[in-house]
Amino acid sequence: MTRLSAITPSDRAQLGNHLGATRRWAREGSPDDLYFVSDLHAMTVAYNPVRLRARTNEMLAVLLATGIAPEAVFVQSALVRELGALTWVLECTCSFGEASRMTQFKQKADGQSVVRLGLLTYPVLMAADILLQGADEVPVGDDQAQHVELARDLARRFNTTHGEVFTVPRAVTPATGARIRDLADPTRKMSKSNPDAAGTVFVLDEPDLIVRKVRRAQTDNLARVRYAPDEQPGVSNLLEVLAACRGTSPRAEAESFTAYGPLKDAVAEAVVEELAPVRTRAREILTDPAELDAVRKAGADRAAERAAHRLASALRVAGIG
Incomplete structure (x- = not known):
């Protein structure tokens, strides 16, 4: 097949x-x-x-x-x-x-x-x-x-x-996976063709740029970490990203955080770690x-x-x- x-x-x-x-x-x-x-x-x-x-x-x-x-x-x-x-x-x-x-x-x-x-x-x-x-x-x-x-x-x-x-x-239909949304506007999916790249993490982005984009991700003023896509789309998107990188579930990840700052730090670290080997190998290939x-x-x-x-x-x- x-x-x-x-x-x-x-x-x-x-x-x-x-x-x-x-x-x-x-x-x-x-x-x-x-x-x-x-x-x-x-x-x-x-x-x-x-x-x-x-x-x-x-x-x-x-x-x-x-x-x-x-x-x-x-x-x-x-x-x-x-x-x-x-x-x-x-x-x-x-x-x-x-x-x-x-x-x-x-x-x-x-x-x-x-x-x-x-x-x-x-x-x-x-x-x-x-x-x-x-x-x-x-x-x-x-x-x-x-x-x-x-x-x-x-x-x-x-x-x-x-x-x-x-x-x-x-x-x-592929097995259910992460539904990654734009970090700056979680009402739309993350897309490589969005005219504004502020909310898009590219695979070959440098680690410091990834960290900046994640730290600027939209959240809300509810001051609570929950996986509730309809009520808290920005926070829920961050939890989706973290769970996808770690191989866990967004709801399970939500239990580990009480504030947005530590959540963003964890997401940034997980994304940098996830993409690092791909970025390194891709650049090696492109130089040959x-x-x-x-x-x-x-x-x-x-x-x-x-x-x-x-x-x-x-x-x-x-x-x-």
Whole structure:
């Protein structure tokens, strides 16, 4: 069974990515699982090409530094030709109505003066990512479940119309993990693409910067440490972070504190300790471009080899191969 997961280099990897996804990939992944940096997905909004390339390399280095096996990772754009071909076939299988009713498209396009066509069609590219590799399961959060459902619909429709080529994937909800919120605004989740980075801890942040961000985290004026996300979102977020780093529960951690200062100190220490080995190893990898290039090439070769027969079959039965 193959599981497929991805992370988009819209900005640098942050603590929520680490605790909620990449650390779990490293700990729980099987030999057949695949993890990729979805740099093509980052092109659906305005972007800087130089920064995109740098962020892609950094994200790949972070995945490796987290402990994911080199043979399990690749960069999406290494398969740009294969994905381009399959995406076109799937776009000709998908209806405009299906694409336009994707919730993320509606949310991201709302209020924008210029909306890139790629923002509308990228769920089809995501379907191509999944179907090209023959993924059985795709671990996703609620915001991406609709896209996996589209991939399922397109796989079934193509198979019914042209012949059995694609595995019909299913979305799986990862085991309940930390729901890391922005430290400065706990009403929103921590995100690598938030315009204000004051509340975002990035994986490669220096320890002193992590400490400053945690100490400035929003709490409240209730002067009590409880895990009550609705009533005390800031304090509860700090407890979530601490529990995730320590492998405990937020409610259990709350019993150890009576004031916000000591809680913030403990959180800062735990986060610095959690991220230290990843930051150190990632920077070592980034200072050795030859090693990173070798990993990229090996990952691209493996992913292309896995995809070759499936793509050839799809093109053949669709009448163009």
